[in-house]
Amino acid sequence: MTQTTAQKPAPADTKVTPMMAQFIEIKTANPDSLLFYRMGDFYELFFEDAEIASRALGITLTKRGKHQGEDIPMCGVPVHAADDYLQKLIALGHRVSVCEQTEDPAEAKKRGSKSVVRRDVVRLVTPGTLTEERLLDAGANNYLMALTRLKGGSLAGDAVYGLAWIDMSTGSFQVSETDHQRLAADLAQVAPRELILADNLLQEQDVRQLAELSGGALSPVPRAFFDGSTAADRLAHYFGVKTLDGFGTFSRAELSAAAGILSYIEKTQLGERPPLDPPVREAGAGRMLIDPATRANLELSRTLSGEKQGSLLSTIDRTVTGGGSRLLASRLAGPLINVDAIQRRHDAVAFFLNNEIMREGLRQTLKGAPDMARALSRIALNRGGPRDILSIAQGLAAARAVLDQTGTTPSEIPPEIAAARSSLDQAPHELGAELVAAIKEEPPLLKRDGNFVATGYNADLDELRALRDESRKVIAKLQADYAEELGLRSLKIKHNNVLGWFIEAPTAQTEKLTADPGRFIHRQTMAGAMRFTTTELADLESKIASAGERSLAIELEIFERLSQAIIDAGDAIKAAAQGLSILDVSAALAKLAQDExxxxxxxxxxxxxxxxxxxxxxxxxxxxxxxxxxxxxxxxxxxxxxxxxxxxxxxxxxxxxxxxxxxxxxxxxxxxxxxxxxxxxxxxxxxxxxxxxxxxxxxxxxxxxxxxxxxxxxxxxxxxxxxxxxxxxxxxxxxxxxxxxxxxxxxxxxxxxxxxxxxxxxxxxxxxxxxxxxxxxxxxxxxxxxxxxxxxxxxxxxxxxxxxxxxxxxxxxxxxxxxxxxxxVVERSKQVLSQLEEQDRNAPSQNLIDELPLFATLAPPPSAPAAAREADPIHEALGEFNPDDMTPREALEALYKLKGLQVKQG
Structure with missing residues (x-):
């Protein structure tokens, strides 16, 4: 992985601006990543970070002031386009620290005109911790994996390896135990985007070579991350339980790897906790072992050139959802060796193959089902937006529709499909209905933009929006009401920057207004006209002035409430998402079987x-x-x-x-x-x-x-x-x-x-x-x-x-x-071949197959030491030959020599 170095702090006698001093302090605390330093609408990079980013992103490198007598290299990217630039940097193996403003600039000014707005790193972006939709491949898992090694263990051998891997974008969490012989195959099956391991372990050449074969970015961490003595307690604390007994039985190596990966998540997410599933033990012995060379040779998920197109996965993939595509890839990466489990999957495929009308209706519904699992993860990490809530809403609606489509069947439902339907049946459908009612069909990407709550969901919000968007119509209606009530057609409601909104009427016609001073409050007398206000008009003016701000506040409150409701129902939503994926894969494989x-x-x-x-x-x-x-x-x-x-x-x-x-x-x-x-x-x-x-x-x-x-x-x-x-x-x-x-x-x-x-x-x-x-x-x-x-x-x-x-x-x-x-060349080749074949006919060599014993008799008995065997002239002669330097005739003569030695021995 590409890393950056910390910026050198300025000598004490060198004048440094407050802003640059802040940058250097934050950069020194995050030396192994590029620092995205928020300044207004841009993320700025300085010094070596700027030079690296400008080359990697193809953006202009500029200068900003001086530091230690030299120009400060600088470049920047717009905040609204930051995801695109992050994607490029992560793909190149960089890590990025995102530094945001953590206080209002107005608060900073209270400390002095030259005070710098407080900033801090809010997130460390690495290849294995991505959750943003635009940074992820919808059809592939984004695994972060931890590797550790302990002496001894439940497996045979002097050392045992513990593996833990998660997909932060979906919350899946798995662990396993393996040995050195299986390690490469187990790493290849998971194919992590990022592999973390203790820095001392990474220094071992054989382990490093195996780790590099995984294809993921390597992230060394302190050995303390994998402290086995506290691993169980750290896991229990993360999941809020007193004991891990309810999750299953785990080996010391598995617990150590799981604790290590959680420590890394806490380090990179800076307090935010992704909604991880409890760890599940993945029995390596329950999968077909396929080593990295075999995976590459067979082009299971990638061709030899590294492309997905042309691989077996791309050929058989008929799924219509992101979750289904990921599940298919996972099944292809780890074929089962349990006969009953395999037959259950075959039963599900056969069911959809025999029920084509149901299958095609199901696939049509699934096409409209968003990726609920990844949307849930973003919401739980406080990175979600209105579109993520809409994804949950539409996903739950799809779950409801799929239940209806598969409810009446002409034959018995196979266990795999029945289990998937059960998870859909237990989904929070009432919440789904509320989400559908709450969110517009085409909401903005960011919640801060507002205008994502549907009309009719909240009466107060609707009123504020009317004031914000239709203030002139509201004022005109109030004017018409006053004119009709007082019988003054000449009454107008006007606005200026001094008085704001006011009521104006000709002086000769203001008798009814002046007669009720408690309601119509005199503001100003003009030549030929008088101006008044009312409590109603003043309240309306205040509402209009703050309508935009208040409407956004209400929307954000609604967003937070709905987000919390989604998080509270997270387990059921995850189960429903998995159920949809299983049905998608089964129907897709049935479609494949029919088509091909x-x-x-x-x-x-x-x-x-x-x-x-x-x-x-x-x-x-x-x-x-x-x-x-x-x-x-x-x-x-x-x-x-x-x-x-x-x-x-x-x-x-x-x-x-x-x-x-x-x-x-x-x-x-x-x-x-x-x-x-x-x-x-x-x-x-x-x-x-x-x-x-x-x-x-x-x-x-x-x-x-x-x-x-x-x-x-x-x-x-x-x-x-x-x-x-x-x-x-x-x-x-x-x-x-x-x-x-x-x-x-x-x-x-x-x-x-x-x-x-x-x-x-x-x-x-x-x-x-x-x-x-x-x-x-x-x-x-x-x-x-x-x-x-x-x-x-x-x-x-x-x-x-x-x-x-x-x-x-x-x-x-x-x-x-x-x-x-x-x-x-072809003609000359034929001539040479003819001559060689003629020579072989004139002096054929005896068939060596008849001369050599079978494999079982080739090796000497284990009890016979090598030194006790007699010298063999044939082996000595073989030692004198170098076939790479021989002409065809020399090789033939060497064979005759060996034959002669054999005759002498026999």
Whole structure:
């Protein structure tokens, strides 16, 4: 995160203006953020803050006076447009301290003509503490997360990590406990906008690297924030309870993280308390584990280029509310592994799929439902406005309408929908009706602007508005009343700056006025006319003069009363907002299933993985948009045979561009969709729970951390082989292609054997090493599959069909031709390939598969020390070779040498 430094205080003998002295004092207390210093209608920035902001925002840098003999850099942004500038600064990783005037300028003048208006920081704006609608993505949670580490804990290992994360814009609050192995995956699932952790923990290189993978801004805080000895008391104090027993049971690590995040909120919100839900323990073991590399490879929520468009989330999102979109993203990020919970979600989707008329009516109603959860949070933090109250009103009205729409059904309501309806039924509908009556349909953004209370809601307010807006009509009516009562058509009510409003009549016709001096009070005698006033006119004049001020005061009083009523009903409003989101997601997934012909998957506790006519959800949609081309569906069956209890591995060969990677990814995405509660793009699917999903697809380097493409490939492969189990699903693409041929082949070979013998996972393994296909003869759960290809008049035609068997060639030259390589290069490639194939036919090498034992016999017995093994001439010879520096002929000669050594040994 970008930080600023404190301004250097001026020496004692340097003259500093009172205003600049105040700025320096406040800035010194907030050194790690840009200071928005309120001056009239602008937020001003000075010194280094101004230089940083001018570059970041593209605004003009000016000067204001001198400080320590040098010009003071300065820039500013209008208060009314501050949110737009804040959004840019926060997106760039800056923190902003908002400094407001805390007293009336008139009060400051009483202390002396040169006194400075008191100012103070009222809020610290950080990426994880945003609540403003314009600063947030309506379809994404804005999580602030705390990470702490304790020695020991309920999990195995020497150390345990505590995680706590909240979304201040909605009030959700969750905690969990994890270990070092799962930490990266847990951080990736939440994807916080800001991650806070103790400064000493951030200094540890391995922890910092994992924290950086989360993608959020890193905010170091004092270690005291996570003091475990006082954590439970701090949590109980925040929620106003004596004990946390009513919230559940939490580990020491979870309590420490939760206390740390509350301390950070109190620091940044400066006394304002967001309406947080009580903490809920998120059992990490209840979700499919997906590590950061797999999430990136599968492009679940973002493409590899960082865009949301083109991801799985953007493809399946048919929600119509912000809350529904956030809930869908959350479910996609953490697919379930509890069969009953998954089936409840499937039941809800099936219900709306079978009740199309109800579903479409519901979706139409939901389109008009604002984001109640975020509006409630702003109101509770005293950042709300009239539009937030209107959002609550319209949201509650939508809840009432949805209840009516789903009340009469042709079939039994599934539990998930019934629970959502129950939360809507318990919403404060009477309050909603009052809010609808109180707030205009198009109120202003800020309460200070007034004119947001509906006409007819408050009689006194209506009268004041009439006086303010229609004073001439009111005066004219009073004049007409007096003229009719006294029979004086010449009577007028006039106004001047000396007398204000007064009654004027010709002197000759004032007999009736002078006869009642108690009512008509003489003010002035003019040549030919007399002027009077009345108590009624004086009161009316006073009301007109103060009507604007008084009407605003009444509106603000109404605003505060309604806001408090909303806060008091906050729990019920939150529950209703969640109920609307659940219904939105269920109806949206039903709409997706209908539009894209998705099928309901069977998910159980078996090891099955049998998918018929599977399609890639993103590629299929892209093909339709591109011109209506249909997607070629394929089957995949990695489940065990009848007499087995573990899954199979498919070894897939075939040329590039034929669809191997698409086939791998689509099966992984179908598992994710099924377990998040969605129907899937297939004719049918039977999936035994996948507890961990691993993917090693594509090529990328990590130069910032000193990792080549091949190193990244090996790190990701190592993570898979060290963590995958018999309930995992593994997809691997082109393992070993980033290094020399023999090295790569060896690594791929050993990886397959390890998956088969040790991990025993369900797996898809795509490769160009055709030599590996011979492994199917010795590994009983390994099957060969290939992508169908046809040649026609020298051209290659990709059929995109996965069929049993092995490819006999890679068609690399044909693919190179399609890519646009010069014709001379293509022809020369064919000549070289022909010569190499001829050499191999004349001196074929014996199949290494027949020569090497299986994985289980490769490693020496644990009891045999390495020094006790005899020297192996073949291994010594291998140590002399450097495949990267060899020509093809040198490599072939090296292979003959190894063969000769083998013959001597045998």
């Amino acid at each position: 012909n998705y099928a309901r998957p069977l998910v159980d506790d078996s090891r099955a993985f049998d998918i018929k006519a599977a399609r890639h959800p993103v590629v299929e949609v892209a093909l339709k948009k591109a011109g209506g081309e249909s997607f070629v569906a394929n089957d995949a069956n990695l489940g065990p045979e009848a007499d087995e209890d573990i899954g199979h591995i498919w070894l897939i060969t075939g040329p590039n561009m034929a669809g191997k990677s698409t086939f791998l990814r689509q099966n992984a995405l179908i598992a994710v969709l099924a377990q998040m509660g969605s129907f899937v793009p297939a004719a049918s699917a039977h999936i035994g729970i996948v507890d961990r999903l691993f993917s090693r697809v594509g090529a990328a380097d990590d130069l910032a951390r000193g990792r080549s493409t091949f190193m990244v490939e090996m790190v990701e492969t190592a993570a898979i082989l060290n963590q995958a189990g018999d309930r995992s699903l593994v997809i691997l693409d082109e393992i070993g292609r980033g290094t020399a041929t023999f090295d790569g082949l060896s690594i791929a070979w050993a990886t397959i054997e390890h998956l088969h013998e040790v991990n025993r996972s369900r797996a898809l393994f795509a490769t160009h090493y055709h030599e590996l296909t011979a492994l199917s003869a010795k590994l009983e759960r390994l099957s060969n599959a290939t992508v169908s290809v046809k040649e026609w008049n020298g051209e290659v035609i990709f059929l995109h069909e996965i069929v049993p068997g092995a490819a006999d060639r890679s068609y690399g030259i044909q693919v190179a031709k399609l890519a646009g390589l010069p014709a001379t």
